[in-house]
Amino acid sequence: MFGIKKFFSKEDPRQTEIMNLLNGYRSAIFPMGIQNEWISSIEKQKSVYQITLTLPFAARSQQLELEQYLRKDNSIDVSIKIETAIPSAYKFKKIKHIVLIASGKGGVGKSTTAVNLALALQAEGAKVGLLDADIYGPSIPSLLGLEGQQPSAKDDKTLNPMQKYDLNTMSIGYLVPAEKATVWRGPMASQALNQLLNETDWGELDYLIVDMPPGTGDIQLTMTQKLPASGAVIITTPQDLALADAQKGIAMFSQVNLPIIGLIENMSYFNCQHCGGKNALFGQDGGSELAARHGVPLLAEIPLDIQIREESEKGHNIITQNTKVAEHYTYCAQLLGSMLNLQSSDTTGVEVVFSDD
Numbered sequence: 251m252f253g254i255k256k257f258f259s260k261e262d263p264r265q266t267e268i269m270n271l272l273n274g275y276r277s278a279i280f281p282m283g284i285q286n287e288w289i290s291s292i293e294k295q296k297s298v299y300q301i302t303l304t305l306p307f308a309a310r311s312q313q314l315e316l317e318q319y320l321r322k323d324n325s326i327d328v329s330i331k332i333e334t335a336i337p338s339a340y341k342f343k344k345i346k347h348i349v350l351i352a353s354g355k356g357g358v359g360k361s362t363t364a365v366n367l368a369l370a371l372q373a374e375g376a377k378v379g380l381l382d383a384d385i386y387g388p389s390i391p392s393l394l395g396l397e398g399q400q401p402s403a404k405d406d407k408t409l410n411p412m413q414k415y416d417l418n419t420m421s422i423g424y425l426v427p428a429e430k431a432t433v434w435r436g437p438m439a440s441q442a443l444n445q446l447l448n449e450t451d452w453g454e455l456d457y458l459i460v461d462m463p464p465g466t467g468d469i470q471l472t473m474t475q476k477l478p479a480s481g482a483v484i485i486t487t488p489q490d491l492a493l494a495d496a497q498k499g500i501a502m503f504s505q506v507n508l509p510i511i512g513l514i515e516n517m518s519y520f521n522c523q524h525c526g527g528k529n530a531l532f533g534q535d536g537g538s539e540l541a542a543r544h545g546v547p548l549l550a551e552i553p554l555d556i557q558i559r560e561e562s563e564k565g566h567n568i569i570t571q572n573t574k575v576a577e578h579y580t581y582c583a584q585l586l587g588s589m590l591n592l593q594s595s596d597t598t599g600v601e602v603v604f605s606d607d
């Protein structure tokens with residue numbers, strides 16, 4: 251990485267002050283501040299300092315918070331531009347990170363969360379693919395409004411991914427009628443996943459988000475072992491049964507030494523339309539307690555929201571609609587990228603602790 255100093259036109263104490271302030275900034279997304287090698291340039295144009303940051307994870311919309319921080323407490327007039335350059339150690343083909351989205355139990359909103367996280371990562375500046383590994387119940391085609399469409403062949407051996415909202419996606423649902431896949435036995439399902447992963451021309455991706463089949467049985471374990479993943483995100487709801495199954499998911503990934511990037515509690519609460527208050531209809535704090543018990547980050551508490559269900563059913567992109575609900579996924583995507591960056595950095599690895607219970 252380049253040193254910031256060479257971009258200074260001449261010694262300006264304000265530039266050093268900005269650098270120091272950015273180094274000292276702390277938030278959940280930047281637990282260790284903005285590092286010097288991420289500051290590409292600081293240039294004064296008229297009275298405004300133009301700052302370009304090149305981050306190793308996708309967090310484009312952090313620009314506003316950082317500008318506010320520099321302006322408010324330190325009265326520096328700044329304009330920040332955030333670029334993304336995720337370190338390019340390819341884990342598989344030209345894919346930098348494969349991230350598994352899993353749940354111990356069906357119906358907790360795993361696929362919906364996988365799609366919205368993929369879209370949020372993309373909107374924040376990453377190049378993203380989405381692989382539907384839920385061989386028995388593929389829902390990615392309908393969540394992206396691509397039902398009934400089929401991918402084209404690149405050559406005898408390779409398929410072009412289906413594209414929607416700038417995501418590259420592949421699903422068994424594009425290739426086989428649903429009733430056929432549901433009768434497949436474990437080895438066939440696992441082989442189908444292998445083919446979807448290996449025989450798709452994914453192109454260059456920062457993240458490949460994989461929507462795993464629900465559950466923690468042999469099929470999920472075999473699939474996990476076959477995927478060269480960087481880590482897993484577990485989706486749960488606050489209900490006791492879902493939490494108990496999420497715990498089994500944590501145990502399954504620990505068995506194969508796959509880091510848990512974090513837990514997402516979906517359908518956490520409901521915003522009452524009348525009083526505006528939060529209604530914890532499925533229980534309270536279950537996700538945060540489970541995360542704390544296992545030493546994994548809680549990446550988000552996503553509300554039960556009618557807009558999520560309605561827009562998902564229509565295959566719409568809720569992330570680009572700038573809704574309140576989109577903010578949850580955006581923040582979660584930034585946190586996921588930041589955690590993954592910390593986990594994959596040699597010097598600053600986050601220790602993930604698994605307890606026996």
Ligand SMILES: Nc1ncnc2c1ncn2[C@@H]1O[C@H](COP(=O)(O)OP(=O)(O)OP(=O)(O)O)[C@@H](O)[C@H]1O
Binds near residue numbers: 360362363389555
């Ligand atoms: N936060 C939410 N608010 C409202 N509805 C939601 C939310 N999350 C998911 N849903 C809805 O819940 C239903 C189940 O979601 P989804 O299909 O994503 O679950 P899943 O865990 O992937 O299910 P399966 O395990 O069967 O594949 C869908 O109708 C979806 O629109």
